[in-house]
Amino acid sequence: MGDIxxxxxxxxxxxLLTLLVISVIIFGAVELLxxxxxxxxxxxxxxxxxVAAMREQLGLDRSAPVRYFEWLGGAVTGDFGNSLxxxxxxxxxxxxxxxxxxxxxxxxxxxxxxxxxxLGILVALYRNTVFDRVANxxxxxxxxxxxxxxxxxxxxxFSVKWGMFPAIAKIDADMTLLDKLERTFLPALTMVLVVVAxxxxxxxxxxxxxxxxxxxxxARLKGVPAWKVIVKHxxxxxxxxxxxxxxxxxxxxxxxxVLVEVVFVYPGIGQMLVDSVTKRxxxxxxxCCLIFAATFILLNLAADIGAILTNPRLRHxx
Amino acid sequence: MTQKKxxxxxxxxxxxxxxxxxxxxxxxxxxxxAGMTASTGSLLWSSNVSAAPKRGGTFRVGVHDGNTTHTxxxxxxxxVAEIQLAHVHRSYLTEITSxxxxxxxxxxxxxxxxxxxxxxxxxxKNASFHNGQKxxxxxxxxxxxxxxxxxxxxxxxxLLTAVTDIKADGDHTIVIELSQGFADLxxxxxxxxxVMLPANADGTxxxxxxxxxxxxxxxxxxxxxxxxxxxxxxxxxxGAYFDKxxxxxxxxxNARQTALITGDVDAITSVDLKTxxxxxxxxxxxxxxxxxxSAITLPMFCDQAPFDNVDxxxxxxxxxxxxxxxxxxxxxxxxxxxxxxVSPNMPYWPDIKQRTxxxxxxxxxxxxxxxxxxxxxxxxxxxxxxxxxxxxxLYSEHAxxxxxxxxxxxxxxxxxxxxxxxxxxxxxVKWGARPTPDNMFTLAYKxxxxxxxxxxxxxxxxxxxxxxxxxxxxxxRADMYREMCQLSHDDGGSIIxxxxxxxxxxxxxxxxxxxxxxxxxxxxxxxxxxxWFA
Numbered sequence: 001m002g003d004i005x006x007x008x009x010x011x012x013x014x015x016l017l018t019l020l021v022i023s024v025i026i027f028g029a030v031e032l033l034x035x036x037x038x039x040x041x042x043x044x045x046x047x048x049x050x051v052a053a054m055r056e057q058l059g060l061d062r063s064a065p066v067r068y069f070e071w072l073g074g075a076v077t078g079d080f081g082n083s084l085x086x087x088x089x090x091x092x093x094x095x096x097x098x099x100x101x102x103x104x105x106x107x108x109x110x111x112x113x114x115x116x117x118x119l120g121i122l123v124a125l126y127r128n129t130v131f132d133r134v135a136n137x138x139x140x141x142x143x144x145x146x147x148x149x150x151x152x153x154x155x156x157x158f159s160v161k162w163g164m165f166p167a168i169a170k171i172d173a174d175m176t177l178l179d180k181l182e183r184t185f186l187p188a189l190t191m192v193l194v195v196v197a198x199x200x201x202x203x204x205x206x207x208x209x210x211x212x213x214x215x216x217x218x219a220r221l222k223g224v225p226a227w228k229v230i231v232k233h234x235x236x237x238x239x240x241x242x243x244x245x246x247x248x249x250x251x252x253x254x255x256x257x258v259l260v261e262v263v264f265v266y267p268g269i270g271q272m273l274v275d276s277v278t279k280r281x282x283x284x285x286x287x288c289c290l291i292f293a294a295t296f297i298l299l300n301l302a303a304d305i306g307a308i309l310t311n312p313r314l315r316h317x318x
Numbered sequence: 319m320t321q322k323k324x325x326x327x328x329x330x331x332x333x334x335x336x337x338x339x340x341x342x343x344x345x346x347x348x349x350x351x352a353g354m355t356a357s358t359g360s361l362l363w364s365s366n367v368s369a370a371p372k373r374g375g376t377f378r379v380g381v382h383d384g385n386t387t388h389t390x391x392x393x394x395x396x397x398v399a400e401i402q403l404a405h406v407h408r409s410y411l412t413e414i415t416s417x418x419x420x421x422x423x424x425x426x427x428x429x430x431x432x433x434x435x436x437x438x439x440x441x442x443k444n445a446s447f448h449n450g451q452k453x454x455x456x457x458x459x460x461x462x463x464x465x466x467x468x469x470x471x472x473x474x475x476x477l478l479t480a481v482t483d484i485k486a487d488g489d490h491t492i493v494i495e496l497s498q499g500f501a502d503l504x505x506x507x508x509x510x511x512x513v514m515l516p517a518n519a520d521g522t523x524x525x526x527x528x529x530x531x532x533x534x535x536x537x538x539x540x541x542x543x544x545x546x547x548x549x550x551x552x553x554x555x556x557g558a559y560f561d562k563x564x565x566x567x568x569x570x571x572n573a574r575q576t577a578l579i580t581g582d583v584d585a586i587t588s589v590d591l592k593t594x595x596x597x598x599x600x601x602x603x604x605x606x607x608x609x610x611x612s613a614i615t616l617p618m619f620c621d622q623a624p625f626d627n628v629d630x631x632x633x634x635x636x637x638x639x640x641x642x643x644x645x646x647x648x649x650x651x652x653x654x655x656x657x658x659x660v661s662p663n664m665p666y667w668p669d670i671k672q673r674t675x676x677x678x679x680x681x682x683x684x685x686x687x688x689x690x691x692x693x694x695x696x697x698x699x700x701x702x703x704x705x706x707x708x709x710x711x712l713y714s715e716h717a718x719x720x721x722x723x724x725x726x727x728x729x730x731x732x733x734x735x736x737x738x739x740x741x742x743x744x745x746x747v748k749w750g751a752r753p754t755p756d757n758m759f760t761l762a763y764k765x766x767x768x769x770x771x772x773x774x775x776x777x778x779x780x781x782x783x784x785x786x787x788x789x790x791x792x793x794x795r796a797d798m799y800r801e802m803c804q805l806s807h808d809d810g811g812s813i814i815x816x817x818x819x820x821x822x823x824x825x826x827x828x829x830x831x832x833x834x835x836x837x838x839x840x841x842x843x844x845x846x847x848x849x850w851f852a
Contacts, residue, residue, distance in 0.1 A: 039736040041387075042473050043396050046736065047768050050393075054471040085387040085394075086541065087526065093386070093541075152572060159580055167576040170544065170566060265566070265573050267543040275386040275542060278732065 120203025384567025499788020
């Protein structure tokens with residue numbers, strides 16, 4: 001186990017370095033965008049005088065490196081600065097939205113991951129049957145349809161026609177968990193439909209891959225029933241690629257849901273990132289992107305650790 | 319018609335109107351057909367049909383154009399959601415009434431010196447801020463000064479450049495002095511930036527925590543998500559019938575409409591025009607389709623070839639089929655423009671003959687300008703108006719018949735106002751509604767205006783503009799504006815193809831008076847305190 005701890009520490013260190021590089025890239029990218037916050041906020045109402053006055057107030061008249069290092073100086077001490085538009089601390093602006101995004105992602109993952117793996121095992125078991133084909137066609141259709149389209153279809157049936165679930169997923173901090181789960185069911189379902197196919201097909205493929213191995217043949221010759229061959233003999237060896245795909249999809253559930261947020265008016269972090277980029281609100285953009293980057297780094301790390309833990313050969317290297 | 323028959327007819331009409339079988343417009347036309355004058359009909363409508371307002375309830379509104387960057391800084395108001403909220407939790411010196419006239423708000427009366435260079439506003443003694451603090455001249459002065467001076471970052475700065483000094487005369491009177499006569503100053507005070515805020519000791523204002531003196535005070539404000547408000551008991555006016563207001567920011571047109579249909583909200587500020595007719599079929603929903611002064615303009619740089627020739631400009635003005643654009647791009651929710659920036663629901667609108675699509679005339683003017691054919695590039699972006707690029711493509715099809723080739727260029731949505739507008743010679747622009755012709759002309763048609771988007775220089779127009787500004791005689795003023803409109807119609811550098819309606823929708827249980835303002839969505843942003851639940 002000491003080795004794993006070693007790996008975790010090493011990877012976290014590398015992760016911090018990655019975040020630093022990403023923060024430079026994001027700062028550069030925001031600088032490259034045409035116009036700045038003064039022009040973006042004032043829009044049609046911008047004149048030379050009020051743009052200049054606003055730049056001076058916000059300190060935008062200083063050079064780019066100076067501003068970057070000033071931000072970085074704060075960030076290492078945990079102060080991510082103030083939003084340029086609202087003048088409020090970034091952490092205050094992002095906190096609730098990020099926890100909303102996490103809530104929705106976890107909700108969707110709780111539904112999607114078991115369904116995907118269970119379906120994957122089933123279709124591997126009944127591969128090349130009608131069941132396999134139908135499951136594949138359905139999940140591939142749902143992954144191929146644009147998210148907003150899936151969302152609209154769900155809204156049409158579940159809220160407008162049948163009135164079962166609300167179309168607006170507006171949640172408050174003081175709602176009960178059950179209320180929240182009901183309010184956010186449709187967005188969660190949309191996301192489930194988007195991610196299930198990928199995980200299910202990877203489960204199916206990695207299991208079928210192993211079915212040709214000699215030890216599986218041995219098991220079969222022994223007379224082990226087909227489901228037991230898969231669950232007991234192949235699945236443990238197929239975990240590594242499945243875990244990787246699951247991690248990738250979990251990251252997607254956090255970072256790629258802007259459209260779902262817009263359609264269901266869900267107060268998540270994606271919408272905030274889009275708004276802040278339009279207004280060139282650099283501290284907020286930076287914070288959102290770093291959160292997304294950290295999500296990927298941590299989930300990748302988790303996937304690798306998971307792969308090691310499920311594989312005895314990697315757990316006990318020579 | 320006998321008296322008895324007449325009254326039975328009125329009863330029948332009132333019943334029809336109450337049950338929603340006929341709307342106000344139909345009611346009015348029946349009333350006029352029955353031999354009544356328009357004002358009698360209007361009176362009948364308000365006395366018979368619209369019941370007396372009731373207090374109570376939580377009014378939930380789905381508002382569009384909400385952002386997580388929603389600010390309380392009045393100098394930076396720009397998004398529709400910001401403007402709507404500003405009218406709910408803050409107040410102005412004057413207001414645009416439901417009939418699109420000028421009415422008192424935090425100022426009870428105002429008067430001007432004969433040359434209109436000195437204005438005196440008497441403030442409402444009963445007005446107070448949400449923290450209970452009384453509203454005084456000191457607050458009014460600080461609030462206006464926020465938009466003046468070198469340090470000001472306000473987008474409303476150009477409106478008040480003529481103001482030289484603002485002084486208090488006692489606790490409840492302010493005197494505004496100007497460098498030139500300005501008859502429209504009380505109208506300017508309705509501008510959405512010019513909210514009244516409590517003054518700090520040093521003459522600055524405190525805008526950060528959302529203070530205000532509006533009909534409702536903020537309980538909970540989550541930018542881009544929702545705002546909850548509750549009635550301000552010390553409000554200085556009649557109205558504010560709802561106990562509570564909940565504004566929910568719904569940017570997606572489909573989400574907005576679904577929320578209204580499923581009853582998650584009671585009203586929405588903007589309807590997707592493509593599905594307007596489908597929404598009309600819903601029995602529980604009432605559409606408010608209001609003609610406004612919000613115009614689309616296509617400015618051409620008059621100091622740059624080929625637009626420097628007035629015949630080229632006329633050719634382009636004749637080469638556009640305005641009726642078809644209203645029908646196909648706005649789905650009927652608009653009206654054709656007539657190449658001057660005053661709409662029929664603005665004061666001083668002159669009835670000048672409508673210019674229609676005429677490829678032959680366009681060809682004639684093109685020839686007079688010395689061209690046999692013409693190639694121009696028109697820049698547009700869909701962020702300005704959904705369907706902007708489509709409209710330009712439709713225009714280019716119209717113009718082909720006159721031998722004009724319009725190359726439509728789709729510009730990036732981002733930075734359209736800083737990189738395309740005022741920079742490229744022929745662009746697509748949308749203007750919000752402005753209360754008076756002077757306001758509009760000074761902003762975008764005056765020779766030296768920063769936003770003179772067509773670089774139009776017309777000596778007579780500018781002379782009239784200055785004269786009309788200081789003219790307090792209504793008749794003479796109207797004549798001046800007529801001449802100015804005629805000048806921009808014949809010589810001006812902007813094609814004004816259409817005026818855009820505000821189309822909102824509400825649940826039938828939400829009621830309002832006989833007419834609603836067209837300055838902004840939802841009764842000029844004041845439906846929150848003017849409307850009520852049946």
